Amino acid sequence: MKVLVPVKRVIDYNVKARVKSDQTGVDLANVKMSMNPFCEIAVEEAVRLKEKGVATEVVAVSVGPTQAQETLRTALAMGADRAILIQTDQDLEPLAVAKVLKAVIGEESPELVLMGKQAIDGDNNAVGQMLAAILDWPQATFASAVEVAGGKAKVTREVDGGLQTIEVNLPAVVTADLRLNEPRYASLPNIMKAKKKPLDVKELGSLGVDTAPRLKVVKVTEPPKRSAGIKVESAADLVSNLKTAGVL
Amino acid sequence: MAVLVIADHDNATLKDNTHKVVTAAQAIGGDVDILVAGTNTAAVAAQAAKIAGVRKVLTAESAELGQGLAEAVTDLVVGLAGGYDYILTPATSQGKNFSPRIAAKLDVAQISDVTEVVSADTFTHPIYAGNAMETVQSSDAKKVMTVRPTAFKAAAEGGSAAIESVAAPAAPAKTHFVEQKIVKSARPELGAAKIVVSGGRAMGSAEEFQKVIEPLADKLGAAVGASRAAVDAGYAPNDYQVGQTGKVVAPELYVAIGISGAIQHLAGMKDSKVIVAINKDPDAPIFQVADYGLVADYKAAVPELMTALG
Numbered sequence: 001m002k003v004l005v006p007v008k009r010v011i012d013y014n015v016k017a018r019v020k021s022d023q024t025g026v027d028l029a030n031v032k033m034s035m036n037p038f039c040e041i042a043v044e045e046a047v048r049l050k051e052k053g054v055a056t057e058v059v060a061v062s063v064g065p066t067q068a069q070e071t072l073r074t075a076l077a078m079g080a081d082r083a084i085l086i087q088t089d090q091d092l093e094p095l096a097v098a099k100v101l102k103a104v105i106g107e108e109s110p111e112l113v114l115m116g117k118q119a120i121d122g123d124n125n126a127v128g129q130m131l132a133a134i135l136d137w138p139q140a141t142f143a144s145a146v147e148v149a150g151g152k153a154k155v156t157r158e159v160d161g162g163l164q165t166i167e168v169n170l171p172a173v174v175t176a177d178l179r180l181n182e183p184r185y186a187s188l189p190n191i192m193k194a195k196k197k198p199l200d201v202k203e204l205g206s207l208g209v210d211t212a213p214r215l216k217v218v219k220v221t222e223p224p225k226r227s228a229g230i231k232v233e234s235a236a237d238l239v240s241n242l243k244t245a246g247v248l
Numbered sequence: 249m250a251v252l253v254i255a256d257h258d259n260a261t262l263k264d265n266t267h268k269v270v271t272a273a274q275a276i277g278g279d280v281d282i283l284v285a286g287t288n289t290a291a292v293a294a295q296a297a298k299i300a301g302v303r304k305v306l307t308a309e310s311a312e313l314g315q316g317l318a319e320a321v322t323d324l325v326v327g328l329a330g331g332y333d334y335i336l337t338p339a340t341s342q343g344k345n346f347s348p349r350i351a352a353k354l355d356v357a358q359i360s361d362v363t364e365v366v367s368a369d370t371f372t373h374p375i376y377a378g379n380a381m382e383t384v385q386s387s388d389a390k391k392v393m394t395v396r397p398t399a400f401k402a403a404a405e406g407g408s409a410a411i412e413s414v415a416a417p418a419a420p421a422k423t424h425f426v427e428q429k430i431v432k433s434a435r436p437e438l439g440a441a442k443i444v445v446s447g448g449r450a451m452g453s454a455e456e457f458q459k460v461i462e463p464l465a466d467k468l469g470a471a472v473g474a475s476r477a478a479v480d481a482g483y484a485p486n487d488y489q490v491g492q493t494g495k496v497v498a499p500e501l502y503v504a505i506g507i508s509g510a511i512q513h514l515a516g517m518k519d520s521k522v523i524v525a526i527n528k529d530p531d532a533p534i535f536q537v538a539d540y541g542l543v544a545d546y547k548a549a550v551p552e553l554m555t556a557l558g
Contacts, residue, residue, distance in 0.1 A: 011376070013512070016379060016511050017375075017376035017377070017379040017380055018379075019379075019380045026375070026376055026379075026380050038493075093357055094348065094357070094358065095351070095352060095355075095356070095357050095358075098352060118493065120376070120377060120492065120493075120512075121375065121376060122360075122375055123360065123361065123374065123375055123376070123377065123492065124348075124358070124360040125344050125348070125360060126348035126351070126358050126360060127348075128348075129318065129345065129346070129347075129348035129349045129352070130348050130349065130351065130352035130358075131352075132318075132349060133322065133348070133349040133350075133351075133352035133353045134352050134353075137422070138319060138420070138422040138423040139318055139319070139345075139349065139423075140423075141318070141344075141345045142341060142345070144486065154426065158341065158486050158487065159316075159341045159342065159428070159430075159487075160340055160341045160342060160439070160487060161430045161431060161437075161487055162428065162429045162430040162431050162487060163428070163429045164315075164316075164425075164427070164428045164429075165425075165426040165427045165428070166317070166423055166424060166425055166426055167423070167424045167426055168422060168423050168424075169421075169422040169423075172422070177486065178476070178479065178480065178486060178489070178493055179479070179480075179486050182480075214356060214357035214386060214387055214388050215357050215359070215384040215385065215386055215387070216384065216385045216387065217382060217383070217384055218366075218370060218383040218384060218385050219382075219383050220375070220380050220381070220382050220383070221380070221381050221383070222380065222381070223374065223378055223379065223380070223381050223518075226518055226523075226536075226537045228535060228536050228537065228538065228541070229523075229538055229539035229540055229541065230539070230540060230541070231535075231540075231541045231542070231543060232540050232541065232542050233542075234542070234552065235542065235544075235549050235550075235552035235553040235555070235556045236552070236556040237542075238524065238540055238542050238553065238556070239553065239556040239557055241540055242501070242522070242524070242540065245522060245539075247443075247500050247501040247521070247522045248468075248501070248557075
């Protein structure tokens with residue numbers, strides 16, 4: 001079984017995003033970039049499926065700038081077999097990314113797409129569901145456990161108030177939630193090996209996909225600031241303050 | 249112009265999130281209908297019909313709709329979409345599951361987690377864990393969006409909308425429900441609670457989390473939350489998680505215990521009315537957003553707090 005894992009290069013999760021003063025977006029110049037944390041979880045799960053003998057090949061794919069090759073090399077160092085970059089400097093909307101991935105899937109024919117539930121830049125939480133929709137594949141989002149057997153994936157999903165388990169026929173799209181696994185760190189020998197693994201680069205234009213934006217960004221602003229209040233001396237002091245403020 | 253609001257419910261009770269999304273729908277303008285998709289929808293539909301200013305309530309019943317399967321909900325909504333210019337869903341784990349599927353089937357963008365309706369085609373939503381607010385103008389003919397309930401006031405009741413049933417779609421062929429394990433709790437729901445008590449990694453273990461956070465929450469009649477670090481470490485279940493990757497809450501009072509205040513946690517609670525932080529590290533970033541900060545080891549401070557609360 002071939003598993004396709006889309007990954008995204010985003011601002012490192014430890015870095016605080018700063019809004020540009022001209023309100024056109026977030027300043028990413030000279031900011032540390034990394035693989036989106038949920039994508040790491042998806043790569044880890046795909047590699048584990050391969051280690052269990054369930055998956056035969058893990059293909060990582062990214063849609064983004066030249067530098068996204070580094071992100072793909074990270075996926076290769078974690079254990080993916082090969083990588084594909086669909087190169088573009090455009091910042092694509094989730095629907096456009098889903099259409100690009102659909103084109104890649106047309107060429108690659110994976111039985112399972114494993115991807116992060118959300119990228120921590122746009123926070124849209126949409127590409128996986130959109131991809132499943134336009135492929136007319138079943139979807140299993142927010143996965144905390146995945147079992148693949150007999151042409152089906154049994155997926156435990158994080159839902160409000162607990163867990164839901166569903167079974168989807170393959171091919172399917174599964175999106176990873178936080179507790180699915182703890183991604184490994186790539187070892188130095190594996191980082192070296194990853195440099196020799198195949199990484200194909202294709203221009204976005206060569207796919208003939210309509211990626212025209214549907215949304216125009218009017219402005220990007222700082223959220224309203226919250227200022228620090230007071231320090232209290234004791235628990236009793238805290239309770240009396242809260243009573244005065246009328247919240248207790 | 250017509251707006252379809254997809255109700256949030258558990259096949260028995262309509263959740264307040266629905267009232268809040270109706271407020272967002274009314275800010276857009278036009279007729280507002282509510283769709284109740286599930287099993288035994290009569291009771292939920294009757295509650296939805298009471299929301300003031302609603303034109304009609306549509307109901308559709310099937311086992312798969314009751315299970316919330318994205319494929320079933322999508323087929324239903326896409327079938328109804330011809331009559332609507334906007335499709336709004338509360339940004340819950342349920343809504344986030346099916347709404348993008350609906351958008352893609354209609355070949356339109358989804359605007360995620362809308363916090364402000366600027367005009368009929370322009371909306372604001374948080375990006376980068378709430379460190380930036382993006383305002384976008386949509387050129388799509390139909391606008392599909394998830395709405396962050398905490399950003400809107402609940403619509404008033406006092407209406408008496410007509411209830412109309414519509415046909416449920418065929419069961420999805422490729423997705424099957426296996427089971428659902430919902431933890432029954434006497435505590436208020438995290439997203440709707442007036443008071444939230446959250447614990448962080450400082451708890452050190454699941455036992456300690458239960459011993460420290462839960463009694464305090466019960467004393468205050470509060471819901472229990474946790475930081476991502478505490479969830480990652482296995483001290484608390486994932487549905488307790490408050491933050492960018494978990495739930496966004498905005499209670500009257502938020503009490504953060506042993507939580508340092510990582511960006512991603514602040515994204516989920518900084519709109520709370522009053523924030524209390526208890527942390528032994530005086531430099532913890534949580535103090536920068538706290539109205540009342542107590543620099544103390546929670547091990548001493550929480551028992552004292554329990555006593556002071558009486």
